[in-house]
Amino acid sequence: MAMLVVPGPGPGAAVRVPLEIADSPGARRRGLLGRDGVTGALLLPRTRSVHTVGMRFALDVAYLDRESRVLAVRTMRPGRVGLPRLRARQVLEAEAGAMAGWGVRVGARLGVVGAVRGGT
Numbered sequence: 001m002a003m004l005v006v007p008g009p010g011p012g013a014a015v016r017v018p019l020e021i022a023d024s025p026g027a028r029r030r031g032l033l034g035r036d037g038v039t040g041a042l043l044l045p046r047t048r049s050v051h052t053v054g055m056r057f058a059l060d061v062a063y064l065d066r067e068s069r070v071l072a073v074r075t076m077r078p079g080r081v082g083l084p085r086l087r088a089r090q091v092l093e094a095e096a097g098a099m100a101g102w103g104v105r106v107g108a109r110l111g112v113v114g115a116v117r118g119g120t
Contacts, residue, residue, distance in 0.1 A: 004041050004092070005111035006102045015102045017041055017094075019112060032059070032093060041094040043112065049084035050091050052076045058096035060104075063088040068110045073099055 004019040018040030022028045028044050033054050044050065050061055055078040063071045063085040071085055075096050092099075092110070104110070 002112055002114045005113060006104055007108055008103060017102055019043055021045065037095055041092055041098070044091045044093065046089065047091045048086070048088045049082045050093065051081040052078045053081065060094045060096050060099040062092040062099060062104055064090045064092060064110065070104060070106050070108045070110065072106060073104055
């Protein structure tokens with residue numbers, strides 16, 4: 001399983017979060033639809049915007065650039081459509097409130113370890 005690594009305030013203070021990677025077109029389209037929650041986070045590569053139409057719970061959404069730096073973090077209630085972020089290259093989704101607890105903030109560079117490319 002992949003892990004999201006969120007840098008902490010000091011050396012060795014990183015937070016590790018279970019991470020799913022939606023690395024196929026079908027997995028990106030499906031996202032978190034039909035679920036009642038998510039353990040950890042879902043990374044949507046090659047994505048600039050998301051929606052929460054049909055979602056059962058509110059999401060924290062972080063837009064990441066090509067170096068996995070956080071451009072913006074938003075909380076989206078179900079039934080919303082997010083505007084595309086032109087510099088975004090991937091989107092990270094988690095249950096509302098989770099990202100603040102992990103320390104995800106604008107400007108932070110997130111890491112992914114244990115990822116297997118080519119599918120989820």
